Amino acid sequence: MEQYVRLWDLVSNINLTPGTEDSIVWTLTPNGCYSARSAYKVQFMAALPCPFGNIVWKTWAPPKCHFFAWLAVQNLLWTADRLAKRGWPHPPTCQLCRCSPETARHLLFEFRFSKRIWMAAASWLSCPDLIRCLGTGRPKVPEYLQSIVRTPTSSTKGLRTAIILIAWEIWKERNERVFNNKSSLPSEIMLKIREEGKDWILAGAKGLAELVG
Numbered sequence: 001m002e003q004y005v006r007l008w009d010l011v012s013n014i015n016l017t018p019g020t021e022d023s024i025v026w027t028l029t030p031n032g033c034y035s036a037r038s039a040y041k042v043q044f045m046a047a048l049p050c051p052f053g054n055i056v057w058k059t060w061a062p063p064k065c066h067f068f069a070w071l072a073v074q075n076l077l078w079t080a081d082r083l084a085k086r087g088w089p090h091p092p093t094c095q096l097c098r099c100s101p102e103t104a105r106h107l108l109f110e111f112r113f114s115k116r117i118w119m120a121a122a123s124w125l126s127c128p129d130l131i132r133c134l135g136t137g138r139p140k141v142p143e144y145l146q147s148i149v150r151t152p153t154s155s156t157k158g159l160r161t162a163i164i165l166i167a168w169e170i171w172k173e174r175n176e177r178v179f180n181n182k183s184s185l186p187s188e189i190m191l192k193i194r195e196e197g198k199d200w201i202l203a204g205a206k207g208l209a210e211l212v213g
């Protein structure tokens with residue numbers, strides 16, 4: 001009924017001219033002609049701005065790592081805290097330190113093990129200020145990422161790629177421990193990060209190449 005009244009209001013000033021053919025006009029382009037481009041753009045008219053879209057999607061990384069980062073910034077990784085909320089089987093504590101509850105931010109940025117990896121990475125990336133972004137106190141993963149991304153560096157693009165790479169390798173180590181009962185030392189993980197980084201550079205990560213060249 002409400003829609004009917006609104007439509008009534010909208011058409012009340014329109015005068016019909018009997019005998020004249022209707023013409024259809026596309027109002028989303030200046031010239032009134034339909035274009036696929038304008039139809040595509042209209043789908044995003046109600047889109048909300050995403051503060052971490054650049055970090056995740058406009059950074060060079062393999063697609064599976066983009067997807068991992070996308071889940072991480074939304075707190076959608078299947079860490080113990082989220083598994084517990086669903087009542088699904090989960091490790092009682094973080095499998096890397098065995099003393100804190102496992103959350104994404106704890107796993108990736110806050111506890112001793114991952115901090116040692118980030119500290120080694122800081123010297124690999126010639127980016128000593130990166131260490132200041134770690135520790136506790138930031139509420140979620142995006143706040144950590146945004147703070148690391150703002151660290152002074154010779155290549156912002158390269159640093160963004162490196163962040164995804166490092167977080168990805170920490171996540172893989174967590175999964176090795178949870179599912180395969182295998183563990184590596186921080187120094188071994190740093191070695192994997194460097195090796196993987198070489199492959200990413202070969203595959204086109206120019207920013208990372210500038211940073212660690």
Ligand SMILES: [Zn+2]
Pocket residue numbers: 094095096097098099100106107111
């Ligand atoms: Zn832990």
